Amino acid sequence: MKAMILKEFRELRRDRRTVAMLVVMPLLLLVIFGYAANFYVSSVKAAVVGPQAAQLAEQLPPYFDVTEVAPGSDEAGAEQLLQDNQVDVAFVTGTDPVLALVDGSNLFAAQSIVASLNKLGDQVSVQILYNPELTTSWVMVPAIIGLILTFIGTIITSIGLVREREAGTLEQLAVMPIRPSAVILGKITPYFILASIDMVIITVLGMLLFDVPFNGSPWVFALGAAIFLFVVLGLGVFISTVSQTTGQAIQLAFLMLLPQILLSGMIFPLDAMAAGVRWIGYLLPLTYFTMISQGVMLRGASFESLALPFAVLSVMAVVVFLGATLRFRRDLAPGRRAARRRAPAGTEA
Amino acid sequence: MSLLRADRVTRAFGSTLAVDDVSLVVGPGEVVGLLGANGAGKTTLLRMLLGLLAVTSGDVALLGGPPDRDRRRRMGYVPQGLGLYGDLTVAENLAFVTQAYGVAPPPLTGRLADQADLLVARLPLGLQRELSFVAALSHRPDVLVLDEPTSGVDALARAGLWDTIRAEADRGSGVLVTTHYMQEAVQCDRLLLLSQGRLVAEGSEADIVAGTAALAIRSDRWAEAFAVLDAAGQPVLLSGRAIRVAGGDEVRVGALLAEHGIEARVERVPGTIEERMLLLARAGTG
Numbered sequence: 017m018k019a020m021i022l023k024e025f026r027e028l029r030r031d032r033r034t035v036a037m038l039v040v041m042p043l044l045l046l047v048i049f050g051y052a053a054n055f056y057v058s059s060v061k062a063a064v065v066g067p068q069a070a071q072l073a074e075q076l077p078p079y080f081d082v083t084e085v086a087p088g089s090d091e092a093g094a095e096q097l098l099q100d101n102q103v104d105v106a107f108v109t110g111t112d113p114v115l116a117l118v119d120g121s122n123l124f125a126a127q128s129i130v131a132s133l134n135k136l137g138d139q140v141s142v143q144i145l146y147n148p149e150l151t152t153s154w155v156m157v158p159a160i161i162g163l164i165l166t167f168i169g170t171i172i173t174s175i176g177l178v179r180e181r182e183a184g185t186l187e188q189l190a191v192m193p194i195r196p197s198a199v200i201l202g203k204i205t206p207y208f209i210l211a212s213i214d215m216v217i218i219t220v221l222g223m224l225l226f227d228v229p230f231n232g233s234p235w236v237f238a239l240g241a242a243i244f245l246f247v248v249l250g251l252g253v254f255i256s257t258v259s260q261t262t263g264q265a266i267q268l269a270f271l272m273l274l275p276q277i278l279l280s281g282m283i284f285p286l287d288a289m290a291a292g293v294r295w296i297g298y299l300l301p302l303t304y305f306t307m308i309s310q311g312v313m314l315r316g317a318s319f320e321s322l323a324l325p326f327a328v329l330s331v332m333a334v335v336v337f338l339g340a341t342l343r344f345r346r347d348l349a350p351g352r353r354a355a356r357r358r359a360p361a362g363t364e365a
Numbered sequence: 366m367s368l369l370r371a372d373r374v375t376r377a378f379g380s381t382l383a384v385d386d387v388s389l390v391v392g393p394g395e396v397v398g399l400l401g402a403n404g405a406g407k408t409t410l411l412r413m414l415l416g417l418l419a420v421t422s423g424d425v426a427l428l429g430g431p432p433d434r435d436r437r438r439r440m441g442y443v444p445q446g447l448g449l450y451g452d453l454t455v456a457e458n459l460a461f462v463t464q465a466y467g468v469a470p471p472p473l474t475g476r477l478a479d480q481a482d483l484l485v486a487r488l489p490l491g492l493q494r495e496l497s498f499v500a501a502l503s504h505r506p507d508v509l510v511l512d513e514p515t516s517g518v519d520a521l522a523r524a525g526l527w528d529t530i531r532a533e534a535d536r537g538s539g540v541l542v543t544t545h546y547m548q549e550a551v552q553c554d555r556l557l558l559l560s561q562g563r564l565v566a567e568g569s570e571a572d573i574v575a576g577t578a579a580l581a582i583r584s585d586r587w588a589e590a591f592a593v594l595d596a597a598g599q600p601v602l603l604s605g606r607a608i609r610v611a612g613g614d615e616v617r618v619g620a621l622l623a624e625h626g627i628e629a630r631v632e633r634v635p636g637t638i639e640e641r642m643l644l645l646a647r648a649g650t651g
Contacts, residue, residue: 188448191415192465193438 033267040271048278051290052297057128058288063097065089066109079132080105091115098145100321101311105129107140116140120147121314123155124285146231146314154229157222158309159282161215162302165241166276168211169248170255171269173204177256177344178265186348196345204249215241219313231316240308240322243329247301250337257343276302301336304329367392367426368508368539369414374423376409376562383409385562386423391508391539396530398553399543400573400638402646406562407543408445411512414541415442428508438466441506445513447497451486455496458485459503466504473499491522498529509533511542515549527552547639556638560645570638577636577644580613584622584629593625594618600643611640 063084094106104125108115180186259265280302304325311317369391376384412418416432515523558566600611
């Protein structure tokens, strides 16, 4: 047995990825659960509209971070602010009692706001929009769609590519008269299609089983999903370029998946996280897809109001997908690039 | 005209030279054999010729230029690992390759035809190799590159594959084949012998073995004789019950056997390619 233990330690010492996992995972989990695992929302963004907007804004406790005071606006204007995800709660003055419109798609903030407003008794009439019963599944299903796309895009795609490397067929592809771009596109298109089908199934099932509404445009949703898929497929291609075996690819893909689950705002609200880890959440693509999917499905948000997550995801898609595919091309046939560099002009077809 | 050319090619991995200043040319209708022990640099050289590995220095050319897509279209490659999809059937594998080359799948014959709908992973190795050949030849390439193409194949199937190779050369293709089966080497028109990354001999079988001698030893106590010579560090090979010592000093070998009371007939004979390789390998490690 001593020999076995010794052998295992020697192997482990040389397996840098596993050692990294042994060191990084506990640290990551400690940091995440220590700083990010917080359901308590300490401050919410608020707007106050209507004739007494300025007075009410003065009277609200600091818990309400008033970012918009619009005496000239009305209930419709307040709703628009909520739909555009600019605030978590909007107070409409000029009625008795004051009307508080709460964004139910931001579950933890909404729960916190309702609890806070209930203390005020009859002074405020609370109306929860987009998720009136504050049902958890309504918020989770749009996020889970993103998680499933991430799973297929990173894990399944990277395994598919690494399997070619392991079987030696990648080398065969490299000597065939196929463009590297055709190899990559031909390889990821089936996963793109499968992920899209999965997305439709999960969305429809979520609506049928959990009564999750779909209030926005399916086209905006589909566009967001397509851009997000390019990001996660790019991550899958990238993982395949740094993995020699299926085991390594799965290891790396899980390392990328775990922070997305925990830090994208899907489970723990981003606003409640310590600033030290919140910025990680803002680097993750799932954070922005969740903004789009929840926005479209629950709030019926327009493309314009989701411009920021769309812009960030688009930049990520270009950078990650292009970077990964260029890396894949380089790995496919490094000798050919070198030969092209040396070849006199005009000899390359 | 050269179909495949390496010009003073070197490839280093760290401080190790896997291929060291090697040049070769393969012309039309020619079967060139690349010989060498395991680790001699054969596959590394092949990968550089195919553009799969960058050269550290020197130049390689496929059909007169870099291995771009148009030139690769005129090349067939059978890798050592076969390059087949185990979870596709015989027919599906062939359909994929022929589609990539833009040609119609050739009709399958013999046992492959019977197994057209069987998953490749379930085929015996011999048939997998045969399929790999059919796929590589489906577009009638001008250059055929074969890396240990008959490895793990029985003698009869091996003979069949060599018939195919010869037929391709007769059609005008240039063939570069790596092997460590010495029986196969004699089927090549020209041989290149690699040892520790360097090209150490080139020409026909006779050119390669020129000057190489061996001792053929016959004894009733052949097993003991082999053990004694091996223990004494002699470059000894066994073929059936016949012992051969590559190079070999008659006096020294005779003395070793006599010392152990083994009666034997020791005869100096011309050496083989295998014995030349054995001597080269020992010279390198010594």
